[in-house]
Amino acid sequence: MIDGAPAIRVAEVNARPVRRDGAFVLYWMIANRRARSSFPLERAIAWAKELDRPLVILEPLRCDYPFASDRFHRFVVDGMADNARAFAGAPVLHHPWVERRRGEGRGLIEALASHASVIVADDSPIPWLRGMVRAAAERVPIRVERVDHHGLMPLRATPRAFPVAHAFRRFLQKELPAHLAAWPNDDPFAHLVLPRLRALPREITERWPALDRDELRDPAALIARLPIDHTIGAIEDRGGHTAARARLAAFLEDGIDRYPNRSHPDDDASSRLSSWLHFGHVSSHEVLGALGARERWTPAKIAKKPTGTREGWWNVSDAGDAFLDELVTWRELGAVRCAHTDDFMRWEGLPAWARETLEQHARDPRPALYDRARLVRAETDDPVWNAAQRQLLAEGRIQNYLRMLWGKRVLAWTAHPREAFDLLVELNDRYSIDGRDPASWLNVGWVFGAYDRPWAPKRPIYGSVRYMTSESAKRKLRMKRWLAKWS
Ligand SMILES: Cc1cc2nc3c(=O)[nH]c(=O)nc-3n(C[C@H](O)[C@H](O)[C@H](O)COP(=O)(O)OP(=O)(O)OC[C@H]3O[C@@H](n4cnc5c(N)ncnc54)[C@H](O)[C@@H]3O)c2cc1C
Structure with missing residues (x-):
């Protein structure tokens, strides 16, 4: 029996078998780009343990995603560098790969699948990410699973899109506490023993080489050569889990008490976490956990009955209530809409x-x-x-x-x-x-x-x-x- 992630977060994408004598388990990291607090990563680890196989983590970046520009590329590659550091001591092979020419990535998943036992992919409410996994799953002979860790509420545990926030808030207050019992592991590699894979097969590394150390340390030259929009430059904030956690710590130290005043541009008291959340460089469990640690809060403090209101349900400070309503109710409202409908952009x-x-x-x-x-x-x-x-x-x-x-x-x-x-x-x-x-x-x-x-x-x-x-x-x-x- 494989676990590693709550069953409600795991879905089979194709009805193909697990190749039990494959060379490795593949985790296709496209949405939850982090080395901890990640149900998809835990699921992939569970498969590797079950099959006693090495774990390969493919963290790719195509050049033809919508609005591809230096701005997004730099943030994602920063995150890859951060992950490379985090995975360095872990029993996994991390393959951060950037597409250099349009179409160059074609065939990569199939090539990996011809060696792998099973593929665990990130699920996402973002339509092109979900579509990419679905299309690849059709083309490979092994089992592909998608694992959702977009937010606190598993997307598959939601029945439909909600037309207004208060209806979704009421739903969350009824259903979320049971799901908070499953908390992602902050250190999934502690005491983990897995067989190691020194390198991917040559036919893969020659055609789709991982970024080298220099490119990870300073990706500017690499990014400048890619066929993406160079008129939209990188921003000052760095991508990656380390930067996200630093921002979160600074916000909890210095911003959250001022959060109720966040409307004033001069105060700029909001968390600024949305970019890292978007790229999966930090999970909302981590954000809630850090806020909880500051306020000596645990899920046990949640009100026993739904209040239906923004305040008083989480049982945190007023600023915490306001912040969690944005992080959970509003952020996940959009994800649920995307998961259940297809007219959200029209x-x-x-x-x-x-x-x-x-x-x-x-x-x-x-x-x-x-x-x-x-x-x-x-x-x-x-x-x-x-x-x-x-x-x-x-x-x-x-x-x-x-x-x-x-x-x-x-x-x-x-x-x-x-x-x-x-x-x-x-x-x-x-x-x-x-x-x-x-x-x-x-x-x-x-x-x-x-x-x-x-x-x-x-x-x-x-x-x-x-x-x-x-x-x-x-x-x-x-x-x-x-x-x-x-x-
Ligand atoms: C026209 C318009 C476009 C927007 N586009 C985006 C977008 O592309 N991506 C995006 O994440 N947010 C978007 N928002 C919502 C909101 O403005 C941002 O989430 C917020 O400004 C991000 O700053 P923060 O991280 O400091 O938020 P905080 O106030 O610190 O909130 C914490 C987290 O809650 C979530 N959140 C906050 N407000 C909202 C909201 N209204 N709806 C959904 N989630 C929210 C974000 O993940 C945010 O990081 C948009 C709002 C407007 C009016």
């Missing part, structure tokens, strides 16, 4: 009332119309919006509150709300380091009324969709320093 996926009201106001006069190029270059007549766009270009992020405003204003500057919707999905996914994520599509949807309610009075252009202006943001929020920095 206008048609917005609630009917929102589409209707926006369509009714589609002919309202706009204060200005800006084309994509002007928006990208931050050349509007709104200095607050321009500043947010500049922060996005330079840092790959926008402060929390202003990100909402950034989205809302575009609605007023495009000829039709559909155009605004597609544009925002594209800009957010292309430039945000945490973009291309279920949270991206959920929140762009929010700009257009999804997960929100109709508001009165009706406004020109926005109809009953919630309306935000830069003037009122300037009045309400401390933003002088932020504005000075990005103006």
